[in-house]
Amino acid sequence: MKNNVFDLSGKNAIVTGGSRGLGKSFAESLANAGANIIIVDVDRNEQTEKDIMAYGVNCETFIFNLAEFEKYDQLVNTILGKYKKIDILVNNAGIQRRHPSAEFPKADWDLVLDINLNAVFFMCQAFGRHMIENGYGKIINIASLLAFQGGFTIPAYTAAKSAVMGFSKSLSNEWASKGVNVNCIAPGYIATEMNTALMNDEVRNRQIMERIPAGRWGNPEDLGGAAVFLASKASDYISGHAIVVDGGWMGR
Numbered sequence: 001m002k003n004n005v006f007d008l009s010g011k012n013a014i015v016t017g018g019s020r021g022l023g024k025s026f027a028e029s030l031a032n033a034g035a036n037i038i039i040v041d042v043d044r045n046e047q048t049e050k051d052i053m054a055y056g057v058n059c060e061t062f063i064f065n066l067a068e069f070e071k072y073d074q075l076v077n078t079i080l081g082k083y084k085k086i087d088i089l090v091n092n093a094g095i096q097r098r099h100p101s102a103e104f105p106k107a108d109w110d111l112v113l114d115i116n117l118n119a120v121f122f123m124c125q126a127f128g129r130h131m132i133e134n135g136y137g138k139i140i141n142i143a144s145l146l147a148f149q150g151g152f153t154i155p156a157y158t159a160a161k162s163a164v165m166g167f168s169k170s171l172s173n174e175w176a177s178k179g180v181n182v183n184c185i186a187p188g189y190i191a192t193e194m195n196t197a198l199m200n201d202e203v204r205n206r207q208i209m210e211r212i213p214a215g216r217w218g219n220p221e222d223l224g225g226a227a228v229f230l231a232s233k234a235s236d237y238i239s240g241h242a243i244v245v246d247g248g249w250m251g252r
Helices: 021-032 046-053 069-083 106-134 155-178 193-200 202-211 220-231
Strands: 012-016 036-041 059-063 088-091 137-142 180-187 242-245
Touching: 012 021, 012 106, 021 036, 021 046, 021 088, 021 220, 036 046, 036 069, 046 059, 059 069, 069 106, 088 106, 088 220, 106 137, 106 155, 106 180, 137 155, 137 220, 155 180, 180 220, 193 202, 220 242
Parallel strands: 012 036, 012 088, 036 059, 088 137, 137 180, 180 242
Antiparallel strands: none
């Protein structure tokens, strides 16, 4: 009898920012592979929960502000009190602020780094301890194509995503021998609400489209396969790596 190395049946997966956009797509892809989904987000989307449960798995939302770092222990205790074990953590939640670098406000800089960098690290730390104790875990941090390139008017976002890729390697060095794989997915230009301004900018949209060999913006669903792979047994010997999903952008 052949085993399906991509099967996630019975696994419990946390997806931050899973109520909409990329997060919802990650959650649905993992659910389709059999994982129960625990969404951590600032609000609840009942339709998202229904869509995920249609795959025959459990889904629940824990309303939580990821910038409230002093409450992480409470979040961990609440989730583990109900689910006992977390197998997969997808740190997807993120925000974007755009300003010319010479005018970038400190308040926006701090906000972007708190959510896109600090929250990612401290979620890894909080649930990583639990995974180390169990001798098993799959952590998937969402980086960005902009961890390789600087972008325009988004220095805080670029700094955060670059740092996420960097510290994910550090965690991998420490935790791979303990059964915990830490990897990144680096999306290219994906058609989400966060990129609405770019898609509506005629010049920038044209420049981006001309550079993508696939000839189109990515869809959130294009990232699901990479998430299932990194969450599954198929990736047991992969750690400290970043899978770029960009329609060929980086190869051009």
